[in-house]
Amino acid sequence: MKYLMSTIGRKQLMAVTGLLWSGFVLSHMAGNFLMFVGAEAYNKYSYFLVSNPLIYLAEAALVLTILVHAVSGIRLAIQNRNARPQKYSMTPSGDKAPRFQSRWMAFHGSLILVFLVYHLITFKFGTYYSVTYDGVEMRDIHRLLIEVFQSPAYVVGYIFCVIAVGFHLSHGFYSSFATLGLYHPRYSAMLNKFGYFYGFIVAGGFISQPLYVFFVAGK
Amino acid sequence: MGGTGTTTLNLKLKVWRQNNPQAEGHFEDYDVEGISTDASFLEMLDVVNNRLVKEGKDPIAFDHDCREGICGSCSMTINGNPHGPQRGTTTCQLHMRKFKTGDSITVEPFRAKAFPVIKDLAVNRSAFDKIIASGGYVSVNAGNAPDANARPVPKDVAANAFMAAACIGCGACVAACTNSSAMLFVGAKVSHLGLLPQGDPERERRVLNMMQTMEDAGFGNCSNTGACSLACPKEISFERIANLNSEFLRATVKNRNTSGSVG
Numbered sequence: 001m002k003y004l005m006s007t008i009g010r011k012q013l014m015a016v017t018g019l020l021w022s023g024f025v026l027s028h029m030a031g032n033f034l035m036f037v038g039a040e041a042y043n044k045y046s047y048f049l050v051s052n053p054l055i056y057l058a059e060a061a062l063v064l065t066i067l068v069h070a071v072s073g074i075r076l077a078i079q080n081r082n083a084r085p086q087k088y089s090m091t092p093s094g095d096k097a098p099r100f101q102s103r104w105m106a107f108h109g110s111l112i113l114v115f116l117v118y119h120l121i122t123f124k125f126g127t128y129y130s131v132t133y134d135g136v137e138m139r140d141i142h143r144l145l146i147e148v149f150q151s152p153a154y155v156v157g158y159i160f161c162v163i164a165v166g167f168h169l170s171h172g173f174y175s176s177f178a179t180l181g182l183y184h185p186r187y188s189a190m191l192n193k194f195g196y197f198y199g200f201i202v203a204g205g206f207i208s209q210p211l212y213v214f215f216v217a218g219k
Numbered sequence: 220m221g222g223t224g225t226t227t228l229n230l231k232l233k234v235w236r237q238n239n240p241q242a243e244g245h246f247e248d249y250d251v252e253g254i255s256t257d258a259s260f261l262e263m264l265d266v267v268n269n270r271l272v273k274e275g276k277d278p279i280a281f282d283h284d285c286r287e288g289i290c291g292s293c294s295m296t297i298n299g300n301p302h303g304p305q306r307g308t309t310t311c312q313l314h315m316r317k318f319k320t321g322d323s324i325t326v327e328p329f330r331a332k333a334f335p336v337i338k339d340l341a342v343n344r345s346a347f348d349k350i351i352a353s354g355g356y357v358s359v360n361a362g363n364a365p366d367a368n369a370r371p372v373p374k375d376v377a378a379n380a381f382m383a384a385a386c387i388g389c390g391a392c393v394a395a396c397t398n399s400s401a402m403l404f405v406g407a408k409v410s411h412l413g414l415l416p417q418g419d420p421e422r423e424r425r426v427l428n429m430m431q432t433m434e435d436a437g438f439g440n441c442s443n444t445g446a447c448s449l450a451c452p453k454e455i456s457f458e459r460i461a462n463l464n465s466e467f468l469r470a471t472v473k474n475r476n477t478s479g480s481v482g
Contacts, residue, residue: 003471006430006431006434006467007430007434007440007441008430008440008463008464008467008468009467009471010440011440011441011464012464012468076440076442079398079439079440080397080398080399080400080439080440080442082332082437082439083331083332083333083398083399083400083437083438083439084330084331084332084398084399084439085332086244086330087330088296088299088327088330089246089299089325089327090296090298090299090325090327091299091397092299092300092301092395092446092449092450093298093299093300093304094300094304095304095305095306095449096300096301096304096306096395096446096449096450097446097449098397098444098445098446098449099444099445102442102443102444102445103397103442103444103446105442171443174443175442175443177461178443178457178460178461178464179441179443179461179464180464180465180468181461181462181463181464181465181466181467181468182461182465183457183458183461183462185456185458188458188461
């Protein structure tokens with residue numbers, strides 16, 4: 001218990017929960033690519049997920065881990081803000097400047113949390129259309145998707161938020177391993193580059209989907 | 220001054236002035252002329268202070284001691300960078316040739332709740348002493364000197380421990396950290412002492428006690444930006460923090476002392 005109250009303990013909790021979510025967003029992004037195949041493939045994939053009884057376990061785990069991640073993150077961020085009551089007039093620059101996204105983790109983390117709630121309201125708890133394939137009635141989530149991504153404002157906002165996800169992952173992925181104590185001069189440099197790649201792939205994938213709907217599928 | 224290519228610089232200084240820990244600080248501007256490019260940053264401040272004293276004004280307070288880059292006293296933030304823009308350099312070893320004539324230079328103290336300002340650029344870093352006192356030591360058998368080779372230490376381990384031991388405790392890691400965390404400092408001490416057989420008996424309680432003292436002193440925590448390592452005049456590797464994280468986890472699992480304080 002003392003471990004979980006310590007800063008390193010909290011950070012290690014954030015690392016583990018963050019890595020779980022990194023895996024989830026990648027699989028979510030990859031699964032969504034079925035929208036490029038067509039409405040039936042996308043809806044059947046969605047039905048396959050929600051009709052599996054294990055979904056409740058997976059959903060509970062996701063909710064629990066995001067809460068642990070967010071609560072620990074907020075507590076650590078408050079501790080960090082208090083650690084420097086008088087701010088600098090200038091920040092490190094030139095050869096001594098760290099990469100910028102690493103300094104803004106709490107900022108894009110908060111944005112992502114708000115986006116996540118909004119995202120769930122829009123899709124998971126959004127309008128229920130139904131469709132029947134091969135005699136099985138299921139949710140027509142594809143129709144809702146096409147509807148939502150007709151709005152240019154929604155598309156722009158969505159893209160902005162998934163770019164934040166990309167930045168968050170690009171630092172968070174590598175950072176998680178360091179927090180768990182896994183570091184090697186050579187492999188960590190590679191892991192660092194892989195973190196950027198991971199963030200880029202996830203953000204890029206999520207950006208391509210609303211753009212596809214807006215410019216191609218929705219027409 | 221000697222040397223070839225010595226020129227002089229005219230600079231605009233913006234320096235943090237604060238009379239005492241409780242006072243409200245503010246920036247004051249100084250036009251400084253005729254500074255040799257061979258001068259160190261501290262020598263430039265000496266020139267400014269000589270002028271201030273002659274004018275009957277209060278000189279700028281700053282810490283300094285060895286002026287050869289090993290004591291870790293000369294803490295100040297120059298244009299947002301602890302110890303100035305050059306990597307692997309303390310303020311006393313930073314030369315004015317790194318600046319151009321007409322440059323504006325903002326000089327602030329190291330800023331952290333755990334490092335309260337004493338006056339102007341001088342800060343109280345005794346929080347580091349508290350961290351050291353809580354675990355930065357080794358137990359020795361008092362008595363005759365042990366045999367030279369009684370405790371073999373492999374060369375690579377000795378070299379690794381030595382790289383961590385290069386930390387001079389200046390506090391630049393805290394100053395550079397967006398969270399005012401002292402984890403690079405603690406990590407350097409934990410690696411330095413924990414890697415060697417002499418420091419092994421205290422291995423677990425060292426890391427637990429030092430981290431607890433760090434938190435109690437009001438330092439922030441690490442978000443792995445790596446700014447500390449970039450600002451460190453001794454270029455202590457960021458790896459020390461990852462090592463501290465794994466040592467902390469290991470000590471948490473191994474420690475059998477369940478009564479409050481681990482010491």
